[in-house]
Amino acid sequence: DTAVSQTPKYLVTQMGNDKSIKCEQNLGHDTMYWYKQDSKKFLKIMFSYNNKELIINETVPNRFSPKSPDKAHLNLHINSLELGDSAVYFCASSRARGEYGYTFGSGTRLTVV
Amino acid sequence: SQQGEEDPQALSIQEGENATMNCSYKTSINNLQWYRQNSGRGLVHLILIRSNEREKHSGRLRVTLDTSKKSSSLLITASRAADTASYFCAVNNNDMRFGAGTRLTVKP
Numbered sequence: 001d002t003a004v005s006q007t008p009k010y011l012v013t014q015m016g017n018d019k020s021i022k023c024e025q026n027l028g029h030d031t032m033y034w035y036k037q038d039s040k041k042f043l044k045i046m047f048s049y050n051n052k053e054l055i056i057n058e059t060v061p062n063r064f065s066p067k068s069p070d071k072a073h074l075n076l077h078i079n080s081l082e083l084g085d086s087a088v089y090f091c092a093s094s095r096a097r098g099e100y101g102y103t104f105g106s107g108t109r110l111t112v113v
Numbered sequence: 114s115q116q117g118e119e120d121p122q123a124l125s126i127q128e129g130e131n132a133t134m135n136c137s138y139k140t141s142i143n144n145l146q147w148y149r150q151n152s153g154r155g156l157v158h159l160i161l162i163r164s165n166e167r168e169k170h171s172g173r174l175r176v177t178l179d180t181s182k183k184s185s186s187l188l189i190t191a192s193r194a195a196d197t198a199s200y201f202c203a204v205n206n207n208d209m210r211f212g213a214g215t216r217l218t219v220k221p
Contacts (some may be wrong), residue, residue: 002154035211041199043211044190056208090155098143098207104155 006091006105013081014113016063019077021108023091031055031097032074034066035090039108043090050097074106081112116210117145117185117202123216126148132189134215144207145178147187150199150214159187160198194221 013019019037025032034046047066048056054066063079074091093104117136126132138147144163145157147158162169162178169176174186189196199214 033209040213041150041216042213043201044211045208048208092156093192098205101146101158101161102156102209103158104148106119106155 002105004091004093004103004105006089006108008108009106010109010111012111012113013095015081015083017081018077018079018108019081019108020078021091021102023074023076023087023105024091025072025091025103027095027103029093029095029103031094032068032071032072032093033094033102034074034076035092037088037090039087047076048097055097061067078110081110083112086110088110115124117204117212119200119202119212119215119216122213123218125218126155126192127191128194128219128221130192130219131216132192132196132219134187134200134202134217136185136187136212137183138183138202140204140206142180143207145176146202146203146205146209147174147176147185147202150201151171152198156201174196189217192217192219193221 031050037043049068052068065077068074088107092102094100094102122133146161147159150156173190178185203209203211209215
Protein backbone atom coordinates (compact mmCIF):
# COMPACT_ATOMS: atom_id res chain seq x y z
CA ASP A 1 0.00 0.00 0.00
CA THR A 2 2.17 2.84 -1.34
CA ALA A 3 2.12 6.03 0.75
CA VAL A 4 2.97 8.47 -2.06
CA SER A 5 2.43 7.14 -5.54
CA GLN A 6 3.36 8.80 -8.81
CA THR A 7 2.39 7.82 -12.30
CA PRO A 8 3.87 7.22 -14.73
CA LYS A 9 7.29 6.03 -13.56
CA TYR A 10 8.84 6.71 -16.95
CA LEU A 11 7.74 9.20 -19.59
CA VAL A 12 9.41 9.63 -22.97
CA THR A 13 7.92 12.29 -25.20
CA GLN A 14 8.76 14.62 -28.05
CA MET A 15 9.49 18.32 -27.77
CA GLY A 16 6.41 20.46 -27.95
CA ASN A 17 4.06 17.88 -26.45
CA ASP A 18 1.93 18.40 -23.34
CA LYS A 19 2.10 15.82 -20.56
CA SER A 20 0.86 15.27 -17.03
CA ILE A 21 2.28 13.48 -14.02
CA LYS A 22 -0.10 12.35 -11.28
CA CYS A 23 0.58 12.10 -7.57
CA GLU A 24 -1.57 10.71 -4.78
CA GLN A 25 -0.86 10.29 -1.08
CA ASN A 26 -2.86 8.13 1.35
CA LEU A 27 -1.20 9.43 4.52
CA GLY A 28 -3.75 12.11 5.32
CA HIS A 29 -1.04 14.76 5.01
CA ASP A 30 -2.02 18.40 4.52
CA THR A 31 0.91 19.52 2.38
CA MET A 32 2.21 18.25 -0.95
CA TYR A 33 5.18 19.23 -3.07
CA TRP A 34 6.80 18.83 -6.46
CA TYR A 35 10.58 18.65 -6.72
CA LYS A 36 12.81 18.42 -9.78
CA GLN A 37 16.07 16.47 -9.65
CA ASP A 38 18.53 17.28 -12.40
CA SER A 39 21.31 15.12 -13.83
CA LYS A 40 23.71 16.33 -11.12
CA LYS A 41 21.28 15.08 -8.44
CA PHE A 42 20.45 18.60 -7.27
CA LEU A 43 16.92 18.57 -5.89
CA LYS A 44 14.96 21.79 -6.35
CA ILE A 45 11.51 22.63 -5.04
CA MET A 46 9.00 23.67 -7.68
CA PHE A 47 5.62 23.93 -5.95
CA SER A 48 4.12 23.51 -2.53
CA TYR A 49 0.41 23.09 -1.79
CA ASN A 50 -1.19 23.21 1.63
CA ASN A 51 -4.78 21.95 1.81
CA LYS A 52 -5.23 22.56 -1.92
CA GLU A 53 -3.86 26.10 -1.68
CA LEU A 54 -0.70 27.07 -3.55
CA ILE A 55 1.95 28.15 -1.05
CA ILE A 56 5.16 28.13 -3.05
CA ASN A 57 5.67 28.73 -6.71
CA GLU A 58 9.37 28.91 -7.33
CA THR A 59 10.90 30.36 -10.45
CA VAL A 60 9.37 27.79 -12.73
CA PRO A 61 8.30 28.49 -16.32
CA ASN A 62 4.58 29.13 -16.84
CA ARG A 63 4.51 25.95 -18.89
CA PHE A 64 4.42 24.08 -15.58
CA SER A 65 1.04 24.13 -13.86
CA PRO A 66 0.18 22.19 -10.70
CA LYS A 67 -3.37 21.15 -9.98
CA SER A 68 -4.70 19.94 -6.66
CA PRO A 69 -8.30 18.65 -6.88
CA ASP A 70 -8.19 17.63 -3.23
CA LYS A 71 -5.55 17.47 -0.53
CA ALA A 72 -4.64 13.87 -1.40
CA HIS A 73 -3.74 14.67 -5.01
CA LEU A 74 -1.27 17.02 -6.64
CA ASN A 75 -0.81 16.67 -10.37
CA LEU A 76 1.76 18.39 -12.54
CA HIS A 77 0.91 19.43 -16.07
CA ILE A 78 3.64 20.53 -18.45
CA ASN A 79 2.93 22.33 -21.73
CA SER A 80 5.18 22.62 -24.76
CA LEU A 81 7.87 20.34 -23.38
CA GLU A 82 11.50 21.32 -23.99
CA LEU A 83 14.72 19.29 -23.93
CA GLY A 84 15.75 21.02 -20.71
CA ASP A 85 12.69 19.65 -18.93
CA SER A 86 14.28 16.20 -18.94
CA ALA A 87 14.78 15.27 -15.29
CA VAL A 88 13.34 13.16 -12.52
CA TYR A 89 10.28 14.73 -10.88
CA PHE A 90 9.42 13.80 -7.32
CA CYS A 91 6.19 14.30 -5.49
CA ALA A 92 6.30 14.47 -1.68
CA SER A 93 3.94 15.08 1.19
CA SER A 94 4.21 16.09 4.83
CA ARG A 95 1.85 16.33 7.77
CA ALA A 96 2.26 20.10 7.85
CA ARG A 97 4.74 22.71 6.73
CA GLY A 98 7.92 23.24 8.66
CA GLU A 99 7.93 20.69 11.45
CA TYR A 100 7.86 17.22 9.93
CA GLY A 101 9.74 14.94 7.61
CA TYR A 102 8.64 14.44 4.04
CA THR A 103 7.50 11.22 2.40
CA PHE A 104 8.60 11.01 -1.23
CA GLY A 105 7.21 9.15 -4.16
CA SER A 106 9.51 6.99 -6.27
CA GLY A 107 9.83 9.61 -8.99
CA THR A 108 8.92 10.07 -12.65
CA ARG A 109 11.80 10.05 -15.09
CA LEU A 110 10.87 12.42 -17.90
CA THR A 111 12.87 12.29 -21.11
CA VAL A 112 12.15 14.83 -23.82
CA VAL A 113 13.51 13.92 -27.25
CA SER B 114 21.77 30.17 -0.43
CA GLN B 115 18.79 28.80 1.46
CA GLN B 116 19.62 25.19 0.72
CA GLY B 117 21.91 22.77 2.49
CA GLU B 118 25.24 22.05 0.88
CA GLU B 119 26.82 18.67 1.48
CA ASP B 120 30.49 17.90 1.73
CA PRO B 121 32.18 15.83 0.42
CA GLN B 122 30.46 15.27 -2.90
CA ALA B 123 31.61 11.66 -2.91
CA LEU B 124 32.97 9.31 -0.25
CA SER B 125 34.29 5.77 -0.63
CA ILE B 126 35.02 3.56 2.39
CA GLN B 127 35.39 -0.10 3.35
CA GLU B 128 32.67 -2.03 5.13
CA GLY B 129 32.95 -1.63 8.87
CA GLU B 130 34.42 1.88 8.71
CA ASN B 131 32.57 4.98 9.81
CA ALA B 132 31.30 7.53 7.29
CA THR B 133 30.97 11.23 8.08
CA MET B 134 29.12 13.67 5.87
CA ASN B 135 28.82 17.38 6.49
CA CYS B 136 26.21 19.97 5.65
CA SER B 137 26.43 23.75 5.73
CA TYR B 138 23.69 26.31 5.30
CA LYS B 139 23.26 30.08 5.45
CA THR B 140 19.81 30.87 6.83
CA SER B 141 17.95 30.37 10.07
CA ILE B 142 16.14 27.04 10.27
CA ASN B 143 13.24 25.34 12.03
CA ASN B 144 14.96 22.01 11.70
CA LEU B 145 17.45 20.15 9.53
CA GLN B 146 16.78 16.74 8.06
CA TRP B 147 18.83 14.00 6.46
CA TYR B 148 17.57 11.75 3.68
CA ARG B 149 18.93 8.75 1.81
CA GLN B 150 18.38 8.04 -1.87
CA ASN B 151 19.21 4.69 -3.38
CA SER B 152 19.92 4.67 -7.09
CA GLY B 153 16.74 5.14 -9.11
CA ARG B 154 14.53 5.53 -6.04
CA GLY B 155 12.85 8.28 -4.07
CA LEU B 156 14.29 9.91 -0.98
CA VAL B 157 13.79 8.25 2.38
CA HIS B 158 13.66 10.30 5.57
CA LEU B 159 16.38 9.30 8.06
CA ILE B 160 16.41 11.79 10.90
CA LEU B 161 15.17 15.24 11.87
CA ILE B 162 17.03 17.50 14.29
CA ARG B 163 15.40 20.64 15.59
CA SER B 164 17.18 23.96 15.86
CA ASN B 165 17.29 23.72 19.67
CA GLU B 166 18.85 20.24 19.62
CA ARG B 167 22.56 19.50 19.34
CA GLU B 168 22.70 15.78 18.76
CA LYS B 169 20.39 12.95 17.79
CA HIS B 170 20.82 9.22 17.37
CA SER B 171 18.93 6.62 15.41
CA GLY B 172 20.44 3.14 15.29
CA ARG B 173 23.85 3.48 13.59
CA LEU B 174 23.16 7.10 12.67
CA ARG B 175 24.33 10.09 14.67
CA VAL B 176 23.47 13.64 13.65
CA THR B 177 24.91 16.79 15.17
CA LEU B 178 23.79 20.36 14.66
CA ASP B 179 25.77 23.52 15.38
CA THR B 180 23.52 26.50 14.72
CA SER B 181 26.30 28.99 15.55
CA LYS B 182 28.36 27.57 12.69
CA LYS B 183 25.29 26.76 10.59
CA SER B 184 26.50 23.22 10.06
CA SER B 185 25.43 19.64 10.63
CA SER B 186 27.08 16.28 10.30
CA LEU B 187 25.78 12.77 9.71
CA LEU B 188 27.85 9.89 11.05
CA ILE B 189 27.12 6.33 9.97
CA THR B 190 28.96 3.87 12.18
CA ALA B 191 30.06 0.36 11.22
CA SER B 192 29.01 0.92 7.61
CA ARG B 193 27.60 -1.86 5.45
CA ALA B 194 27.51 -2.34 1.69
CA ALA B 195 23.75 -1.70 1.89
CA ASP B 196 24.49 1.85 3.11
CA THR B 197 25.72 2.68 -0.41
CA ALA B 198 23.47 5.55 -1.51
CA SER B 199 23.33 9.33 -1.84
CA TYR B 200 22.71 11.25 1.36
CA PHE B 201 21.05 14.65 1.37
CA CYS B 202 20.68 17.24 4.04
CA ALA B 203 17.71 19.56 3.83
CA VAL B 204 17.22 22.78 5.71
CA ASN B 205 13.65 23.42 6.73
CA ASN B 206 12.42 26.96 7.15
CA ASN B 207 8.76 26.14 6.45
CA ASP B 208 9.83 24.51 3.20
CA MET B 209 12.59 22.05 2.56
CA ARG B 210 15.62 23.01 0.50
CA PHE B 211 18.05 20.30 -0.54
CA GLY B 212 21.58 20.26 -1.84
CA ALA B 213 23.13 17.89 -4.35
CA GLY B 214 24.00 15.22 -1.81
CA THR B 215 27.00 13.12 -0.87
CA ARG B 216 27.45 9.95 -2.85
CA LEU B 217 28.58 7.24 -0.38
CA THR B 218 30.08 3.98 -1.64
CA VAL B 219 30.73 1.22 0.90
CA LYS B 220 32.95 -1.52 -0.49
CA PRO B 221 32.44 -5.07 0.80
